[in-house]
């Protein structure tokens with residue numbers, strides 16, 4: 001896409017894109033840190049994630065301000081209008097990802113002083129790996145305007161849902177084996193649920209990014225694959 | 235008498251149930267040797283506002299003037315192709331141009347009040363077309379037309395002063411009042427708000443919305459926001475060609491043509 005006749009218009013749109021990139025990077029960092037803090041019982045890391053959330057909120061406010069000023073000043077049309085409105089919505093999803101990461105980090109002390117046993121943590125680790133790849137992927141594809149890849153990225157959310165169902169079953173089994181696991185497992189369950197919801201926010205971002213780039217909506221979403229509502233312990 | 239084909243065309247509703255009021259087919263215009271419009275095919279739908287947009291000199295005013303044969307008044311202008319109003323060819327020899335221009339009224343890019351009083355500017359059309367039987371009827375038409383054009387309060391105490399003594403923006407609104415006074419079926423507006431302040435602009439936009447219930451409107455505007463606000467259909471011209479035409483909502487959120495995109499987003503040249 002060519003440049004605007006008024007160059008400061010391009011700079012203003014560029015600044016909004018950079019904020020999305022920053023918020024995306026921060027979301028990735030926060031999710032990664034919150035999971036490690038939880039599994040390693042790392043209070044300092046947990047604290048950092050909690051304070052990062054304030055930065056995330058500030059970025060979102062800055063993006064809102066810039067977007068609203070741009071709309072008032074430039075009255076953007078077509079792809080410019082989609083880019084600004086899309087950025088506001090994507091920032092909303094990124095901010096929610098930050099909240100969910102903070103919520104995970106806050107559970108660190110509740111799980112206990114000792115690191116979570118490997119047997120309990122590997123399912124969550126696998127799940128967070130998938131989620132981090134999704135966050136990084138969606139931000140990259142948005143910033144480099146690769147609309148075509150977003151369909152596949154959205155479809156990949158299914159892997160997170162499958163992993164969530166597996167973690168759910170596994171944790172349920174541990175709780176039944178030994179009631180002393182119940183406290184830790186309950187927190188891990190919430191953590192898994194948060195990761196699953198982060199995946200859903202990434203899906204929203206992918207849909208918004210696709211609309212920003214193409215002006216078209218992705219076809220309606222696949223049916224949700226959350227089997228935990230009917231899962232009995234394995 | 236309409237032919238069967240013309241009759242069918244007239245009655246055929248378009249996809250969204252609006253009849254075609256004016257149909258332009260293969261419209262070309264030359265000014266002397268220079269061609270200003272190239273084979274333009276454009277339908278204007280009844281009770282809709284159609285906006286014509288595009289960079290300066292692309293032929294918007296030229297196309298607009300074809301629709302009520304105003305180009306006839308320009309010696310060097312030559313129009314070819316077909317333009318029908320309710321299925322009738324307006325360039326047919328049997329057409330009375332004066333009557334045509336009463337049915338298809340126009341507000342010009344540059345305000346052009348008659349060198350007469352404000353009252354006479356508005357009363358002239360209704361009087362010659364016999365729209366008022368009594369003086370009171372005429373007064374009524376003058377007042378409502380000036381009110382609709384959002385200028386009544388400014389001129390009600392000086393109706394018998396010269397129209398040319400008004401400010402540019404006031405003259406433009408006087409010309410709008412003059413155009414609507416004869417209750418035309420179609421109103422052509424060439425940048426009607428370019429000399430107006432935001433309040434008068436808002437009033438004119440409100441008027442356009444109101445007029446659309448009973449009339450058909452074609453408006454040329456350089457304000458993309460105005461086109462997006464007032465029109466249902468938008469046609470984009472470039473260098474004498476119609477490059478894209480469609481629903482206004484789509485044109486301003488997701489146009490198909492690169493030139494339209496560049497133009498409406500401010501990326502042109």
Ligand SMILES: Nc1ncnc2c1ncn2[C@@H]1O[C@H](COP(=O)(O)OP(=O)(O)OP(=O)(O)O)[C@@H](O)[C@H]1O
Nearest residue numbers: 265270289290291292293294295296297308310343
């Ligand atoms: N009376 C005329 N004699 C000769 N050439 C003309 C005449 N009127 C218009 N043209 C030419 O025809 C082309 C189209 O002009 P037109 O006035 O239709 O453009 P426009 O789209 O209305 O532009 P603007 O937005 O500046 O009003 C231009 O190149 C113009 O120079």
Ligand SMILES: [Mg+2]
Nearest residue numbers: 294295343424
């Ligand atoms: Mg013009």
